[in-house]
Amino acid sequence: MDLKTMTYIVVGATFALYLGIAFWARAGSTGEFYVAGGGVHPIANGMATGADWMSAASFISMAGLIAYNGYGASLFLMGWTGGYVLLAMLLAPYLRKFGKFTVPEFIGDRFYSNGARIVAVICLILASITYVIGQMKGVGVAFSRFLEVEYDTGLYIGMALVFFYATLGGMKGITYTQIAQYVVLIFAYTIPAIFISMNLTGNPLPQLGLGSTMSDGSGMTLLAKLNLVVTELGFKEYTTQTMAGRLDMFVYTMSLMIGTAGLPHVIVRFFTVPKVKDARSSAGWALVFIAILYTTAPAVGAMARLNLHATIQTGEIGSPEGNLSYEARPQWFKNWEKTGLLQFEDKNGDGRIQYYNDKNPEMVKKAESFGWKGNEMVKVDRDIIVLANPEIAKLPNWVIALVAAGGLAAALSTAAGLLLAISSAISHDLLKGVFMKGISEKAELRAGRISMAGAIVVAGYLGLNPPGFAAGTVAIAFGLAGASIFPALMLGIFYKRMNKEGAIAGMVAGISVTMLYVFQHKGILFIKGTEFLGDMGPNWFLGIQPNAFGAIGALVNFAVAIMVAKMTTEPPQHIQDLVESIRTPRGAGGATH
Amino acid sequence: MEKPQGSGDAYWRATLGLLTTVLIIWFVVSFGFGIILQPMLDSIMLGGYPLGFWFAQQGSIYIFVALIFFYAARMGQIDRDHDVHED
Numbered sequence A: 001m002d003l004k005t006m007t008y009i010v011v012g013a014t015f016a017l018y019l020g021i022a023f024w025a026r027a028g029s030t031g032e033f034y035v036a037g038g039g040v041h042p043i044a045n046g047m048a049t050g051a052d053w054m055s056a057a058s059f060i061s062m063a064g065l066i067a068y069n070g071y072g073a074s075l076f077l078m079g080w081t082g083g084y085v086l087l088a089m090l091l092a093p094y095l096r097k098f099g100k101f102t103v104p105e106f107i108g109d110r111f112y113s114n115g116a117r118i119v120a121v122i123c124l125i126l127a128s129i130t131y132v133i134g135q136m137k138g139v140g141v142a143f144s145r146f147l148e149v150e151y152d153t154g155l156y157i158g159m160a161l162v163f164f165y166a167t168l169g170g171m172k173g174i175t176y177t178q179i180a181q182y183v184v185l186i187f188a189y190t191i192p193a194i195f196i197s198m199n200l201t202g203n204p205l206p207q208l209g210l211g212s213t214m215s216d217g218s219g220m221t222l223l224a225k226l227n228l229v230v231t232e233l234g235f236k237e238y239t240t241q242t243m244a245g246r247l248d249m250f251v252y253t254m255s256l257m258i259g260t261a262g263l264p265h266v267i268v269r270f271f272t273v274p275k276v277k278d279a280r281s282s283a284g285w286a287l288v289f290i291a292i293l294y295t296t297a298p299a300v301g302a303m304a305r306l307n308l309h310a311t312i313q314t315g316e317i318g319s320p321e322g323n324l325s326y327e328a329r330p331q332w333f334k335n336w337e338k339t340g341l342l343q344f345e346d347k348n349g350d351g352r353i354q355y356y357n358d359k360n361p362e363m364v365k366k367a368e369s370f371g372w373k374g375n376e377m378v379k380v381d382r383d384i385i386v387l388a389n390p391e392i393a394k395l396p397n398w399v400i401a402l403v404a405a406g407g408l409a410a411a412l413s414t415a416a417g418l419l420l421a422i423s424s425a426i427s428h429d430l431l432k433g434v435f436m437k438g439i440s441e442k443a444e445l446r447a448g449r450i451s452m453a454g455a456i457v458v459a460g461y462l463g464l465n466p467p468g469f470a471a472g473t474v475a476i477a478f479g480l481a482g483a484s485i486f487p488a489l490m491l492g493i494f495y496k497r498m499n500k501e502g503a504i505a506g507m508v509a510g511i512s513v514t515m516l517y518v519f520q521h522k523g524i525l526f527i528k529g530t531e532f533l534g535d536m537g538p539n540w541f542l543g544i545q546p547n548a549f550g551a552i553g554a555l556v557n558f559a560v561a562i563m564v565a566k567m568t569t570e571p572p573q574h575i576q577d578l579v580e581s582i583r584t585p586r587g588a589g590g591a592t593h
Numbered sequence B: 001m002e003k004p005q006g007s008g009d010a011y012w013r014a015t016l017g018l019l020t021t022v023l024i025i026w027f028v029v030s031f032g033f034g035i036i037l038q039p040m041l042d043s044i045m046l047g048g049y050p051l052g053f054w055f056a057q058q059g060s061i062y063i064f065v066a067l068i069f070f071y072a073a074r075m076g077q078i079d080r081d082h083d084v085h086e087d
Helices: A003-024 A030-038 A042-053 A056-098 A103-110 A114-146 A151-201 A222-232 A246-262 A264-271 A276-312 A331-339 A361-370 A384-392 A397-435 A441-464 A470-494 A500-522 A550-567 A573-583 B008-036 B051-081
Strands: none
Touching: A003 A151, A003 A397, A042 A151, A042 A264, A042 A276, A042 A397, A056 A103, A056 A114, A056 A151, A056 A246, A056 A264, A056 A276, A056 A384, A056 A397, A056 A470, A056 A573, A056 B008, A056 B051, A103 A114, A103 A264, A103 A397, A103 A470, A103 A573, A114 A151, A114 A264, A114 A384, A114 A397, A114 A441, A114 A470, A114 A500, A151 A276, A151 A384, A151 A397, A151 A441, A222 A276, A246 A264, A246 A470, A246 A550, A246 B008, A264 A276, A264 A397, A264 A470, A276 A384, A276 B051, A331 A384, A384 A397, A397 A441, A470 A500, A470 A550, A470 A573, A500 A550, A573 B008, B008 B051
């Protein structure tokens, strides 16, 4: 069976499964729509959280980032897992005890202020929309390859599908669908990795394969071999390179960790379990399911990089026959050229492909002596690493089809979770909580679905004009959530004296500092040409890249909030009692409004 | 809103004590071993892995998982000791 038919069958079957589950578990009440009725088993919830959490960025982009940034990309691995430790200990159990539907609702009640609630809604929407862009791009990339259409068309198809999918589900439908999506995506991710690890090292476990000796008879370890291959082509050494220095790495990791703990679509998952105790262990289960992918990703990235160079640099560097001839390029190369994500330009007209680092002056000198006139792989989009990986490793068609289905599962499950967070912020927090208190449950559900549609259109537009590759965009969302929501929640629980003035000032200061820094380097609302400082190292504050700035924003938030709270009156007694009450588990009921 | 029974302060102190322990380990394995000390640790090999690199891309994640379950178990014990557990 040819690849296209196989892919249609596999992807079609998984979609039928999701739709079936979404239909079976469709939401009848707002309680089911927002928090799945609050009765999900902690392990099931952990698995759903895993799917919700592992987005197109994790599935599609992360291994690509690792492949090209080597050790430097560790910040994504640690940042996107370490946050669960914070979430499990600092937020989840307390917010579960509080027992409401949304994150802004907690902030509104804890800081006895609709103003605080509205600020939280704005922060939530900014972070979630930024995050959804990454998912849209992921959907577009996966579809464009799968249906062999332009990226834009792929994006439109993805938008339509997500729309149908997200409005049908509600949290109950989304949770059970995500469990199925987790299973699809984890098989899709690990099976090719196992094959590839076997091929290269003879060890079926990618986590061990990455630390093993190559089975090509060279006797070198895989990482040593990779270091050799990339440095010979003028790239930085794999196991030691950083993206923008060690301080940036430190701050970036911190931003992703606190952002993880501050992202509303993740936090809300812990409102769906029956007990406080379950909220704690469920975070652990979520991380187990996430760790399966996250410990595989470094192997996928490293091995893909090795395979890619081995495909192109077939012989000795500099020998006339050492490079792959363009005519002889493999089928996957042609497939990806069609999507525009892979581009070749024969700069020296020798009909062969030279792929090396032409930004490295020493390498350029060497390359000139070989008659090379610049790197000819003018575009290798990082996002294709995972999707093309099984093809590069010559794996059977069903594996490639499964990867397409897995990428779509990852993007769809996260998009659905985010859209739910956005729509519940609008329908539950803004409409029911502030502007139209008397709204009926039915009207509230309808409002939620309409706001979902609006969010998809905005995200789709931004997906067509993306501010970077998917994980880069997502990283900004983490910065925004980490700088605004995480400190407000933490202070709300751990600092009884925190009052509404402090919390509002802190959130506004934290998110403003972060956004200004991002806009200053990346353009206002990411529109190219409106940036007033170029996005490059020398312009960055202490060399910290915009994606990493959330941790600084969070520091500003904490400082401003505590200062303002100390200068203003302490919160009323009943709020201080509320804080006492959420600190102890006994008496947690179901989530209510 | 029911108040915690009697030992509220002691319970909270025990909770914060546990949090501090876990957060120190969390920080040391990731920011410490994985980032700050990575160049030093890389001179030690763990199989084919330089040790600092291993902490950054594998080890810290395994330890995070263990930390959460450790926290959940210890916290359950603290809840029972101070009689604030559920059901």
